[in-house]
Each structure stands twice: as structure tokens, then as C-alpha cells.
Amino acid sequence: MRLRAGPALALLILPAALPAAYSDVALDSIIQPRGTIDSGMATVPLAAVRNNGSAAEVFEVRLMIGSGYSETRSVTLPAGQTSVVTFPEWSAGPVGRLPVVAVTLLAGDQNPSNDTSVGQVEVTRLPPHDLSVIDILSPPVVSRAGEIIAPRALVHNRGAAIERYFDVRMRIPPLYDRTVTVESLASNSAVEVTFPDWTAVAGLYIASCSTRLASDSRPGNDQQQVSIQVLQPLLLFIERDQSGLIRAGETRDYDFYAEIQGSAGDIVALLPVAAPPGWSAELFDSTGTDPLRDSDNDGIPDLGFLDPDSRCPFRLRVRARAALAGDTAAQTEERLVVQGFARAESLVADNAVIALTLVPDFEVHNYPNPCEDATRFVIGLPEPGTVSLAIYERSGRLIARILDGRELDAGAHVFRWTTTSAGGERLAPGTYHYVVDYENDNAFEQATGRLVVSRP
Numbered sequence: 001m002r003l004r005a006g007p008a009l010a011l012l013i014l015p016a017a018l019p020a021a022y023s024d025v026a027l028d029s030i031i032q033p034r035g036t037i038d039s040g041m042a043t044v045p046l047a048a049v050r051n052n053g054s055a056a057e058v059f060e061v062r063l064m065i066g067s068g069y070s071e072t073r074s075v076t077l078p079a080g081q082t083s084v085v086t087f088p089e090w091s092a093g094p095v096g097r098l099p100v101v102a103v104t105l106l107a108g109d110q111n112p113s114n115d116t117s118v119g120q121v122e123v124t125r126l127p128p129h130d131l132s133v134i135d136i137l138s139p140p141v142v143s144r145a146g147e148i149i150a151p152r153a154l155v156h157n158r159g160a161a162i163e164r165y166f167d168v169r170m171r172i173p174p175l176y177d178r179t180v181t182v183e184s185l186a187s188n189s190a191v192e193v194t195f196p197d198w199t200a201v202a203g204l205y206i207a208s209c210s211t212r213l214a215s216d217s218r219p220g221n222d223q224q225q226v227s228i229q230v231l232q233p234l235l236l237f238i239e240r241d242q243s244g245l246i247r248a249g250e251t252r253d254y255d256f257y258a259e260i261q262g263s264a265g266d267i268v269a270l271l272p273v274a275a276p277p278g279w280s281a282e283l284f285d286s287t288g289t290d291p292l293r294d295s296d297n298d299g300i301p302d303l304g305f306l307d308p309d310s311r312c313p314f315r316l317r318v319r320a321r322a323a324l325a326g327d328t329a330a331q332t333e334e335r336l337v338v339q340g341f342a343r344a345e346s347l348v349a350d351n352a353v354i355a356l357t358l359v360p361d362f363e364v365h366n367y368p369n370p371c372e373d374a375t376r377f378v379i380g381l382p383e384p385g386t387v388s389l390a391i392y393e394r395s396g397r398l399i400a401r402i403l404d405g406r407e408l409d410a411g412a413h414v415f416r417w418t419t420t421s422a423g424g425e426r427l428a429p430g431t432y433h434y435v436v437d438y439e440n441d442n443a444f445e446q447a448t449g450r451l452v453v454s455r456p
Contacts, residue, residue, distance in 0.1 A: 026115065027115055057079075099118065129160075134155065208225045236342050265308050267295065268343070284314065323363060377402065
């Protein structure tokens with residue numbers, strides 16, 4: 001029979017069946033307790049659970065130990081995820097082999113075969129006497145020579161009895177060997193034992209700490225050892241202090257070096273050198289070609305990383321002031337300080353000082369000018385020589401001779417004049433002239449100037 005298609009004929013298409021949600025939470029494993037545990041030891045039970053289902057689940061997990069411990073925790077776990085469930089602390093007991101059972105509790109779990117995990121723990125009776133060193137807390141594994149350190153250790157009484165008046169010994173061969181007596185330590189408790197101070201000396205040591213109890217049932221846990229390294233203290237030297245002459249306006253380079261001593265190196269930074277007014281000072285590399293760079297980008301120029309017992313040269317470029325000024329010769333000797341420090345340990349520092357004597361050109365000035373009752377003449381000499389200084393009226397008449405063939409060294413010299421004539425009379429207000437003659441082995445020079453005397 002053949003069917004004819006017509007307007008009333010329609011195809012009916014049924015939708016595919018949607019997959020149903022799947023619920024399955026599993027108890028993966030019991031993490032602890034397991035194995036052997038001393039009676040009374042505090043333990044935190046842990047169990048791992050997994051959500052094998054297609055949606056997040058909220059469910060409970062119960063863990064039981066023997067007949068005396070049963071705790072339940074609520075868990076929220078996304079699909080495909082694993083979680084560790086933490087239960088309240090359990091004090092191991094009673095003595096014997098105890099079953100440990102953990103189970104997931106989810107209504108509608110479609111695979112109950114993986115809901116339970118079963119294990120066991122062996123609770124052993126505490127030995128009568130058992131002292132152990134758990135850890136050496138001090139000295140640290142790395143320290144520096146010269147440090148004063150109080151050695152410390154953590155001691156545990158694992159036995160069933162209270163231990164009284166027992167010794168704990170700390171040794172750091174070859175020179176340190178100290179014993180401390182502990183008055184009392186309760187069963188299943190610990191105490192931190194502190195020993196007399198030890199002054200660290202550079203080297204590598206094996207420190208050991210041990211309990212000393214004649215009746216100890218388990219001597220195998222009486223001692224702990226730790227390797228400690230004491231580093232040579234870091235020292236920095238900026239060398240060398242120096243002095244010299246520098247002519248007015250001259251630019252000169254001065255050589256210095258930095259040296260690190262110790263067990264480890266460090267970056268050595270150099271602070272900018274403070275220059276007196278009219279002077280300049282700049283740090284350069286050992287060739288004097290390039291200014292020092294800031295290799296660690298901390299804003300302070302440095303010499304880079306220096307290995308222990310190595311030297312790194314550098315230069316200080318100084319430009320002296322162009323001429324004398326003011327009322328003092330002290331400005332002719334200037335002290336510039338080169339300061340360095342270790343980058344990782346900024347308290348490790350040193351400095352070098354350079355004292356420079358300014359050698360001026362032949363020059364003369366007086367200060368103050370105008371003056372009333374006194375003025376000072378500042379005379380600069382480039383080389384040792386003979387100097388004369390005389391004061392004249394405008395008419396050319398000699399008023400006073402302050403210096404008459406005085407032998408003077410190179411440098412600046414200051415001479416005070418009280419504005420009086422050779423006879424001791426005060427000069428009248430007005431303008432006067434002075435003449436300075438300077439003679440050395442190479443030449444004769446003369447300088448003149450004008451000064452004004454004013455009276456109130």
C-alpha cells in the first residue's frame with residue numbers, strides 16, 4: 001500500500017533523552033592516624049574525600065577510632081574535586097590495635113561501594129622512661145663570627161613518668177661543651193632548654209645535643225645533630241688616606257681602592273663626595289674615563305659586586321676653586337671624605353680622607369674693605385718666596401710697612417693691620433694704596449690694591 005503525501009501529513013520528531021545528574025562522593029583514604037603511636041600522643045585525624053559526581057555536593061564525613069572517638073564534619077565539594085577533611089584532635093588511647101573507619105554520608109549517593117575506608121592504628125604503651133631531643137633551635141645554621149649566641153634545644157619527655165633533675169648536654173666541638181640540669185618535665189610534654197652563651201668563631205661545625213638519663217628506655221632518640229656554618233664577618237676598607245697640593249683652578253685625579261674581607265662578597269656603594277664651596281668632586285672608574293655607575297639601581301653609585309679579599313680601584317676627580325676669597329686662610333686646606341658601604345649590610349662601612357692644600361696664584365686682597373679699625377690682608381703664593389707689604393697715601397707717601405722681606409711658604413697667608421701709621425697714629429678716613437712685592441728663585445712679581453678707611 002502506498003501513502004500519498006498531503007497537507008495533513010506531518011513528521012513527529014522526539015527530543016533525545018537528557019543525561020540524568022549523577023551523585024557519587026567517595027572516601028579516598030585515611031591519612032592519619034595510622035601506623036604506631038605512643039599512648040597519649042595528640043594527633044589530628046585527617047581523611048581525603050573525592051566528588052566523582054556531575055555536580056557540587058554538600059555532605060558529611062564521619063571518622064571513628066576504636067569505640068571512644070567519633071566525629072563528623074560537613075564538606076562542600078565541587079564536581080571532580082578532592083579535599084582533605086580535618087577532625088578534632090585525638091589523644092591516642094587506649095593501648096592496643098584500634099580500627100579506624102571513615103565514611104561519607106550523602107543521601108542519594110549512587111555508588112555507595114566507595115563511601116567507606118577502613119584502617120587501623122597501633123597505640124603502644126609509653127615506656128617508663130624516654131627522653132628525646134626533638135630539635136636544636138640555636139645556633140642557626142648560618143651565623144657570623146663574633147656573634148654571641150645562646151644555644152637552645154627542644155627536649156620531649158615521651159615516657160610515662162615525670163622526669164626530675166636530668167641533664168641535657170650541648171656540644172659545639174672543639175671548644176664548647178655545656179650541660180644544663182632540668183628540674184622537672186611531665187610525661188608527654190616538652191621544654192626548651194637554654195645553654196650559656198657561645199661566641200661564634202668562623203668555621204664549619206657539627207653541633208650536637210643529647211639527654212642524659214641512665215634509665216632511658218629508648219636511647220636511640222636521645223641526640224640530635226645539626227651542621228652550622230659561621231661566616232667570617234664582613235669588613236670593608238676604603239683606602240687610602242692621602243694629602244697633597246693642588247693649584248687654584250686645577251683639576252686632578254686621586255686614586256683609591258675598596259676591599260672586602262670576609263666569607264662572602266657584596267656590592268660596594270660610594271656616597272657622592274661633598275665638595276667645599278667653589279670646589280667640585282666626582283667619582284670615576286679606575287681609568288678615569290667614566291663616572292661610577294649605579295649597577296643595582298638604588299640611586300647610589302657603586303663599584304659592583306666585590307668578591308672576598310679582592311680590591312677594586314677607582315678615582316676621585318677634584319677641581320679646586322679658582323681663587324682665594326674671604327677672610328681666612330683655612331679655606332686653603334680642604335678635607336674631602338670618600339665614604340663607602342656594603343649594600344647588603346649598610347652598617348659595614350669605611351671612609352678615606354684626602355686633605356688638599358690649595359696653592360693659589362700670586363694674588364692679594366684685603367678684607368673687609370672698606371674698613372674702620374682693622375683689616376686683614378690675604379696673600380696667596382704659588383711657591384715659597386720673600387714678601388714685602390707696604391701701605392701708601394695717594395700722594396705716594398709711605399704710611400706703614402706690614403711686611404719687610406718676610407720668607408713665606410707656598411699657600412695663603414693672613415696678616416692683620418690696625419689701620420695705623422708706622423708711628424701708631426690712626427689713619428684719617430680716605431683711600432690708600434698697598435703694594436706687595438713677591439720674589440722667588442724664578443721671578444719677581446708685584447701686586448697693588450686699594451683700600452678705603454672709614455670712620456663712624
